[in-house]
Amino acid sequence: MNANLYLTLRQGFPANLDAIAIETDQGLRYSWRDIERGSAMLANWLDSLDLPAGSRIAAHVDKSVEAMLLYLATLRSGHVFLPLNPTYQSAELSYFIGNAEPAVVVCTPANFGWVSKLAFQQGTRYVVTLDDQRGGSLLERAAHHSDQHTPMSRRPEDLAAILYTSGTTGRSKGAMLSHANLASNALMLKDYWGWVPGDVLLHTLPIFHVHGLFIAIHAALLNGSTMLWHSKFEPQRVLADMPRATVFMGVPTFYTRLLAQPGLNAQLCSGMRLFISGSAPMLVDTFSQWQVRTGHTVLERYGMSETLMLTSNPYAADERFQGQSQRVGGSVGFPLPGVTLRIANAQGQAVALHEVGSIQVKGPNVFGGYWRMPEKTAQEFTHDGFFITGDMGTLDERGYVRIVGRDKDLIISGGLNVYPAEIEDALNQLPGVLESAVVGMPHPDFGEVGCAFVLAKPGALLEPAALLLALKGQLAGFKVPKVCKLLDELPRNAMGKVQKNVLRQMV
Numbered sequence: 310m311n312a313n314l315y316l317t318l319r320q321g322f323p324a325n326l327d328a329i330a331i332e333t334d335q336g337l338r339y340s341w342r343d344i345e346r347g348s349a350m351l352a353n354w355l356d357s358l359d360l361p362a363g364s365r366i367a368a369h370v371d372k373s374v375e376a377m378l379l380y381l382a383t384l385r386s387g388h389v390f391l392p393l394n395p396t397y398q399s400a401e402l403s404y405f406i407g408n409a410e411p412a413v414v415v416c417t418p419a420n421f422g423w424v425s426k427l428a429f430q431q432g433t434r435y436v437v438t439l440d441d442q443r444g445g446s447l448l449e450r451a452a453h454h455s456d457q458h459t460p461m462s463r464r465p466e467d468l469a470a471i472l473y474t475s476g477t478t479g480r481s482k483g484a485m486l487s488h489a490n491l492a493s494n495a496l497m498l499k500d501y502w503g504w505v506p507g508d509v510l511l512h513t514l515p516i517f518h519v520h521g522l523f524i525a526i527h528a529a530l531l532n533g534s535t536m537l538w539h540s541k542f543e544p545q546r547v548l549a550d551m552p553r554a555t556v557f558m559g560v561p562t563f564y565t566r567l568l569a570q571p572g573l574n575a576q577l578c579s580g581m582r583l584f585i586s587g588s589a590p591m592l593v594d595t596f597s598q599w600q601v602r603t604g605h606t607v608l609e610r611y612g613m614s615e616t617l618m619l620t621s622n623p624y625a626a627d628e629r630f631q632g633q634s635q636r637v638g639g640s641v642g643f644p645l646p647g648v649t650l651r652i653a654n655a656q657g658q659a660v661a662l663h664e665v666g667s668i669q670v671k672g673p674n675v676f677g678g679y680w681r682m683p684e685k686t687a688q689e690f691t692h693d694g695f696f697i698t699g700d701m702g703t704l705d706e707r708g709y710v711r712i713v714g715r716d717k718d719l720i721i722s723g724g725l726n727v728y729p730a731e732i733e734d735a736l737n738q739l740p741g742v743l744e745s746a747v748v749g750m751p752h753p754d755f756g757e758v759g760c761a762f763v764l765a766k767p768g769a770l771l772e773p774a775a776l777l778l779a780l781k782g783q784l785a786g787f788k789v790p791k792v793c794k795l796l797d798e799l800p801r802n803a804m805g806k807v808q809k810n811v812l813r814q815m816v
């Protein structure tokens with residue numbers, strides 16, 4: 310059987326291929342037939358290059374529907390899609406191209422000069438261009454090809470994509486995802502999140518990352534759902550399109566920016582079925598404010614490039630967990646169907662409920678390893694085959710998972726473990742504190758101590774020494790940071806994750 314992911318996604322297209330699949334913020338409309346034909350033409354162009362199956366096709370381009378079609382075409386032609394953040398500069402791109410050795414690099418016309426030079430030097434055979442206005446040599450070449458294409462036969466374990474991890478804790482690694490990894494996760498989420506005919510997805514995420522490219526797009530295609538496609542997240546535009554949508558997926562910063570809009574209210578969101586958040590922790594305060602302002606409870610889920618989605622708060626009553634249906638703020642919910650999750654100690658044994666341990670997982674969604682890094686891959690799997698996510702968490706008696714941070718962010722002070730999330734939670738509850746981030750800093754006596762970075766709520770005047778004093782009344786002394794600094798903003802990456810490596814450099 311042909312396990313090509315495109316065929317799985319294609320089955321979700323509606324019978325009427327003239328219906329609207331995508332409507333963009335620039336007023337363009339793409340029918341399902343356009344998706345089918347456009348990706349066929351691009352796939353035929355890729356086929357005409359006569360590349361060995363499994364060649365890497367790198368995309369260093371701005372968000373556009375055509376960039377999504379290139380992804381689908383890569384699947385159809387049996388190659389491996391390599392999305393790259395378009396803001397990467399030459400040193401970063403050089404590393405990815407050297408490591409992945411793509412046969413084809415697609416870049417913006419504006420970057421063609423330096424990208425093509427760098428790619429050709431590293432052995433790439435074809436460099437073509439694509440902008441976000443349907444311009445560039447890629448589409449010109451595809452225009453000469455047929456709009457009919459039979460997807461290449463692929464086995465379930467064949468590679469479909471390589472996603473480079475954001476590398477906030479070291480050199481970026483290429484997570485190898487197969488057709489089966491992607492298909493199994495997409496089909497399961499369609500069911501778990503209760504997709505129904507008529508759902509409309511408001512798509513505002515970037516498409517070089519697992520969240521916007523796989524989780525959002527696969528769901529919409531599999532469900533035959535129209536996407537309202539925004540080239541980037543702009544709160545005003547989101548509000549304007551909200552009444553026409555039913556599902557929204559965002560990172561926590563999207564939600565805080567929407568809350569800052571006076572126009573956000575329950576009336577505007579009355580047609581919405583589901584708000585999903587992930588890629589970084591959502592503050593409980595944001596979760597609660599969203600409920601008050603919109604009448605909707607955000608569904609927070611947790612996943613990563615290496616595993617796709619791992620846990621989710623329930624959409625509806627989950628029979629696997631005593632029929633519980635509550636979405637809990639500060640929790641990432643239950644392990645998803647098919648995912649085996651354990652919270653383990655260094656020996657791989659499950660720790661007691663509420664105790665912090667390493668989150669380890671198994672399932673059809675878990676990647677095959679890091680591209681050309683067998684030793685690194687071996688280190689990240691336990692002897693009994695669990696992937697060590699690098700996240701630390703807890704499990705409660707009801708089955709809800711909570712994340713307390715990355716293991717690399719753990720602070721060991723005087724031999725005792727300090728989990729930054731616990732300190733951040735305590736800080737965030739102090740009057741006048743908007744948000745905080747805690748990192749370790751070297752200390753001659755304790756080895757390491759915490760350093761807290763704090764953002765004040767608008768109009769609040771904070772005094773660092775007073776904040777630390779207030780913490781002393783709430784936490785054991787060894788947990789209280791020794792230094793506290795006020796910031797106007799926390800450094801974040803494109804997915805809204807706080808860059809603790811940047812903060813560590815600052816201390």
Ligand code: AMP
Binds near residue numbers: 590611614615714715
């Ligand atoms: P990425 O591979 O870029 O998607 O990053 C994955 C990492 O993001 C995970 O290992 C977690 O550390 C973090 N992450 C994703 N979703 C959540 C969430 N809902 N809450 C807390 N951390 C999250």
